[in-house]
Amino acid sequence: MDDPRRRLEHEREVTLGRLASLTGDHDAIVAASLDTNADDEHDPEGATIAFERSQIGALVRQVAGHLAEVDAALARVSDGTYGVCERCGSATGEARLEALPAARLCITCAAAG
Ligand SMILES: [Zn+2]
Numbered sequence: 001m002d003d004p005r006r007r008l009e010h011e012r013e014v015t016l017g018r019l020a021s022l023t024g025d026h027d028a029i030v031a032a033s034l035d036t037n038a039d040d041e042h043d044p045e046g047a048t049i050a051f052e053r054s055q056i057g058a059l060v061r062q063v064a065g066h067l068a069e070v071d072a073a074l075a076r077v078s079d080g081t082y083g084v085c086e087r088c089g090s091a092t093g094e095a096r097l098e099a100l101p102a103a104r105l106c107i108t109c110a111a112a113g
Contacts, residue, residue, distance in 0.1 A: 004097065005077050008070055011101045015067045022063060026056045069102040085109055 033049040076082040083092045085106035092106050103110070 004082055004101070005074065007098075007101045008074050008077065012067065012070045012074070015063060015070060019060065019063045019067065022056060022060050026053070026060060029053050029056060066102065069104070072104075073102040 029049060029052055033046065033053060073082060076084075083094075083097060084090075085092050086104045087109040088106060090106050090108075092103055096103055096107055
């Protein structure tokens with residue numbers, strides 16, 4: 001199997017890149033919305049910008065959460081517990097880890113919720 005640490009480090013880089021581009025967009029939208037509010041608070045664009053801002057805020061939280069999962073998975077590689085389901089203790093499964101390198105649970109436990 002591939003080195004899980006290398007896979008997770010790649011995942012981490014991709015996630016950091018997404019976060020950087022999202023927060024860049026977020027800053028631009030916040031700046032645009034401040035300008036809009038200063039010009040005319042009844043500008044119909046204002047509602048769209050507020051909506052985009054909340055959408056991006058949700059995405060940023062989601063991607064930041066994923067980054068934390070990747071970091072936790074890297075810590076499990078160091079502990080030697082990576083690839084072991086946190087709930088039932090069976091193997092998470094190579095195919096599943098290829099698709100979701102930061103997965104904590106085996107597919108059975110994940111499906112059980
Ligand atoms: Zn399990």
